[in-house]
Amino acid sequence: EVQLVESGGGLVQPGGSLRLSCVASGFTFSSYWMSWVRQAPGKGLEWVACLKQDGSEKYYVDSVKGRFTISRDNAKNSLYLQMNSLRVEDTAVYYCARGASPSFWGQGTLVTVSS
């Protein structure tokens, strides 16, 4: 069974940083692109970033370029999202998802940016 478990969310002040983690199981993690998708409270889905199997290609939505960094550790079956210079508008549930076109999604972790 495919499982994706996110962690690392929480409350942070504007300008602060957080690192999200996602641990994968039930499939060969190193064989798949991985993605982060977010959902602001009561809003729709927004794709954030994706990362190739070997980490050689990564892509971001314009609103997070230069602030967020997606990375992975295939030995640990883990995906990460380093979020710096956080803004109030980054407040959302962040989902880890398998694939560049997401097929399986985790349960999400809530990031709240507020003073």
Add this chain to the structure above:
Amino acid sequence: DIVMTQTPLSLSVTPGQPASISCKSSQSLLHSDGKTYLYWYLQKPGQSPQLLIYEVSNRFSGVPDRFSGSGSGTDFTLKISRVEAEDVGVYYCMQSTLLPRTFGPGTKVDIK
């Protein structure tokens, strides 16, 4: 960026009746590789999104055959042949032909 629109934005359906959701893209989703990367997701209340349809018309593993997808170019449709109570939630279309991936605003489906 490709803009995705959906109609209607909300839909109330009688169980056993059909339902249809339209998704339009601001430019063609036909990729140079010949495939069209249009996906449909359902987010049930309180849950994460789940993939229903990939590449326009392919049902994902475990998805009931009452769900079907069709379309080409810029116009796409998700159809539910006979709505069941478990089908309530918000349906999103998404394109992955071009970066950034973009989602439609969602169509909320409930039961009459």
